[in-house]
Amino acid sequence: QCAVTELARNVINLEGANSSEFDPKTPFPVIDLLPEQKKIKIKGGTVRLGTYSCKLEKDSLAFKTFNQEMIYERHRHRYEFNNSYKDNFSKHGIRFSGLNQDLNLVEIVELPNHPWFVGVQFHPGPRSII
Structure with missing residues (x-):
């Protein structure tokens, strides 16, 4: 989240x-709750918890790593990540290499033009090789 904000x-x-x-009043919420989560009042109901799949682009640093x-x-x-900003990020050379x-x-x-700038949304841990 901090990498995307930066x-x-x-x-x-x-x-x-x-x-x-x-910052709930940020003019540019590049990281946000998903729209369907905003109506949920019990916080536990909005947590993305557990293992999820991620498809890597074959010519990415992430693919080379994994x-x-x-x-x-x-x-x-x-x-x-707030998908309404995807086009703007892409126009500035930022690559979404795992979805x-x-x-x-x-x-x-x-x-892509940096030797090693990879930001992940998941929690790399014991099963990760990053």
């Missing part, structure tokens, strides 16, 4: 961009 502020120049978890097209990683969070296709969620972002 990119929004300093690469795309979205002054005040933030996660709505940290050396496979489909990975499964752990999650425990409520906030996600959960079932839920249409961004899992991994990269800067």
Whole structure:
């Protein structure tokens, strides 16, 4: 989440961009609750918890790291990348190299022209090789 916020502020120049978890009044909520979650009042009902699939682009740093097209990683969070900003991020050279296709969620972002800038939404842990 922090990597996406940093990119929004300093690469795309979205002054005040933030996660709505940290600043509910941010003018650019690049990290936000999913629209269907906003109506849920019991917080436990909005947590994405457990292992989810992530499809990697074959010519990405993520693919080179995992050396496979489909990975499964752990999650425990409520906030996600706000897909309404995808086009703007892409126009500025930010790559979405890992996606959960079932839920249409961004899992991994990269800067292709950087030696190693990879941000992940999941929690790399004992089963991850990152």
